[in-house]
Amino acid sequence: MDKSFDVVIIGGSAAGLSTANSVLNWYPGKKVALIRDVPYTVVPCGIPYIYGILGSVAQNKIPDEGFIKKGMQIIEKKVIHVDRKNKTVIFQDESKVSYDKLVLALGSRPNIPSMEAITFANVFPIKKDPVFLEDLNQALEKSRNVVIVGGGFIGVEMAEQVRLKEDRHVTLVESLPHCLMLSCEEEAGILVEKELEAMGINVKTNTTVEALVGKDRVEEVVLSTGERLKADVVIFGVGCSPNTELAERIGLDADRTWGIHVDEYMRTSAEDIFACGDCCTKISAIYGEPVAVRLASVAALEGMIAGSNLYRLTRKNRGVVGSFATKVGTISVGSAGYTEKACRDQRINYYKGEMTAPDRHPGSLPGCTPQTKVKLLFDASTDQIIGGHIIGGIQVADMVNILALAIQQGITADALATVQYATHPLLTGSPLVYQVMWAAENALVS
Numbered sequence: 070m071d072k073s074f075d076v077v078i079i080g081g082s083a084a085g086l087s088t089a090n091s092v093l094n095w096y097p098g099k100k101v102a103l104i105r106d107v108p109y110t111v112v113p114c115g116i117p118y119i120y121g122i123l124g125s126v127a128q129n130k131i132p133d134e135g136f137i138k139k140g141m142q143i144i145e146k147k148v149i150h151v152d153r154k155n156k157t158v159i160f161q162d163e164s165k166v167s168y169d170k171l172v173l174a175l176g177s178r179p180n181i182p183s184m185e186a187i188t189f190a191n192v193f194p195i196k197k198d199p200v201f202l203e204d205l206n207q208a209l210e211k212s213r214n215v216v217i218v219g220g221g222f223i224g225v226e227m228a229e230q231v232r233l234k235e236d237r238h239v240t241l242v243e244s245l246p247h248c249l250m251l252s253c254e255e256e257a258g259i260l261v262e263k264e265l266e267a268m269g270i271n272v273k274t275n276t277t278v279e280a281l282v283g284k285d286r287v288e289e290v291v292l293s294t295g296e297r298l299k300a301d302v303v304i305f306g307v308g309c310s311p312n313t314e315l316a317e318r319i320g321l322d323a324d325r326t327w328g329i330h331v332d333e334y335m336r337t338s339a340e341d342i343f344a345c346g347d348c349c350t351k352i353s354a355i356y357g358e359p360v361a362v363r364l365a366s367v368a369a370l371e372g373m374i375a376g377s378n379l380y381r382l383t384r385k386n387r388g389v390v391g392s393f394a395t396k397v398g399t400i401s402v403g404s405a406g407y408t409e410k411a412c413r414d415q416r417i418n419y420y421k422g423e424m425t426a427p428d429r430h431p432g433s434l435p436g437c438t439p440q441t442k443v444k445l446l447f448d449a450s451t452d453q454i455i456g457g458h459i460i461g462g463i464q465v466a467d468m469v470n471i472l473a474l475a476i477q478q479g480i481t482a483d484a485l486a487t488v489q490y491a492t493h494p495l496l497t498g499s500p501l502v503y504q505v506m507w508a509a510e511n512a513l514v515s
C-alpha cells in the first residue's frame with residue numbers, strides 16, 4: 070500500500086465514489102485513495118431489492134474495477150483519527166497515510182430507538198454494510214413473521230420485497246397517519262398503503278411500537294394499540310443521522326442533527342478538508358433553510374462538486390430540492406420540493422394546479438397508466454414552483470426530475486405551462502393533456 074496521496078477520501082459509497090470520479094476527471098494524474106470500512110460497496114438504494122427481486126447481497130454490489138482502472142486506490146480499513154497538523158489519516162491498526170487534500174464522505178447511520186431488546190440478534194436497523202445485510206438475508210430466509218417499523222420509503226420498499234415470499238406474514242408499522250408522509254403528498258401515501266395491502270401486507274398507521282418482548286431474541290412486538298405481533302425478524306427504517314464523530318474529534322465545526330458544516334464549495338471549517346454526502350449539512354434550494362434530506366442523488370452531486378473544487382474553486386452547491394421517487398406494486402410516486410403539508414406547517418402562501426391524464430395517447434395503448442396525476446405548488450408571492458408531486462407508472466421518476474430542475478431554476482407557473490417538450494404515443498401523454506404543463510396552466514387559471 071502506498072503511504073502518500075494527493076487526495077484521500079474517507080467513505081466509499083455514493084459521495085466518496087463520486088468525489089473520486091470528479092477528481093480523476095478534473096485533475097488527471099492526482100494520486101487518489103478511497104478508504105472504506107466495508108469489504109465492498111453496496112448500491113445503497115438497491116438494499117430492499119436484495120430481499121426480493123435481486124435475491125442476494127452480491128447482486129447489489131457497486132463494482133470497483135472502473136474506479137481502479139481510472140487510477141484510484143482502495144484501502145479497506147477504519148479511520149480512527151486525522152492528524153491535521155501533519156496531514157495524515159490514522160487507521161485502527163495504527164498505520165497511516167498522508168494527504169494533501171482530504172474529503173470526508175462518512176455518510177449516515179440508521180437511527181436506533183432506545184428500547185429494551187433493541188440489540189437482540191433478530192432486530193435489524195438497516196445498515197449499508199454487506200456483512201450486516203447478509204445476516205439479515207439469512208435471518209429472513211428462516212422467518213415467517215416479519216415486523217417492519219417505519220413507513221417511509223425504506224420501510225415500504227422493504228415490506229414489498231420481503232412479502233414477495235408469500236408464506237411470510239409482513240406487518241408495516243407507521244406512527245404518522247399515512248406512509249411516506251415526510252416526503253410525499255398524503256394521497257400518494259394512501260395509494261401506496263392500498264397497494265401494500267393488496268399484496269397481503271398488514272399496514273398499521275397511527276401506531277407506534279411500544280416494546281420488543283423476548284428472552285434472547287425478540288418474539289413479540291407490542292404496539293400502542295395493545296396488539297402483540299409475533300416476530301421472527303424486526304426491521305427498523307426510522308430515519309438516519311449524519312456520521313459526525315470523526316469530524317468532531319478532529320475539531321471541525323459540526324452538529325449531530327445537521328451534520329459536518331460545509332460552505333457552498335463543500336469546504337469544512339478546516340483548510341484542505343472538504344465534506345460531502347449524508348454526513349454534512351444541507352440547505353434548501355428553495356428558501357435556504359437547513360434541511361435533513363439524505364439521498365444518494367444529493368450525495369453523488371455533492372461529491373462531484375467537492376471533487377472539482379479541491380484544487381480550484383470551480384462550482385457552487387445551489388442547495389437541495391429533495392427529489393425522490395419510488396415504486397410499490399403497480400404504482401410509482403415521485404416528489405420534489407415542498408408538500409402541501411410542509412407549506413401549511415411553514416405558513417407558506419401557495420397556490421396549486423393539478424392534472425390527471427393517461428401517460429400514453431391514445432390511452433388504449435398497452436402499458437398505459439390512465440390515472441397519471443401531477444400536482445404542482447407555486448409560491449403565491451413569486452409565482453415560482455416550490456413543489457411537484459406525481460402518481461403514476463414507471464415514467465414518474467423522469468417526470469419528477471423535470472420538476473426538480475424547474476424548482477432549482479425558480480421557474481414560474483407561466484414559464485412551466487409554456488415550456489417545450491417531446492411527446493410520443495408510446496412514451497408520453499398527449500400534448501393536449503401533458504400533465505406537467507397542464508397542471509401549471511390549471512394553477513394559473515384556477
Ligand SMILES: Cc1cc2nc3c(=O)[nH]c(=O)nc-3n(C[C@H](O)[C@H](O)[C@H](O)COP(=O)(O)OP(=O)(O)OC[C@H]3O[C@@H](n4cnc5c(N)ncnc54)[C@H](O)[C@@H]3O)c2cc1C
Pocket residue numbers: 079080081082083084085104105106107110113114115116117146147148149174175176177178195196197223312315345346347348363364365366367368
Ligand atoms: C434501504 C435504503 C434505500 C435507499 N434508497 C434510496 C433511493 O432510492 N434514492 C436515493 O437517492 N437515496 C436512497 N437512500 C439513501 C442513500 O442510500 C444515501 O443518501 C447515500 O447512501 C448517502 O451516501 P454517502 O456516500 O453520503 O454515505 P453512505 O452511503 O452512508 O456511505 C458512507 C461510507 O463511509 C464509510 N465510512 C464511514 N466512516 C468511516 C471510517 N471512520 N473509516 C472508513 N470508512 C468509513 C462507510 O463504510 C461507507 O462506505 C436509501 C438508503 C437506504 C438505507
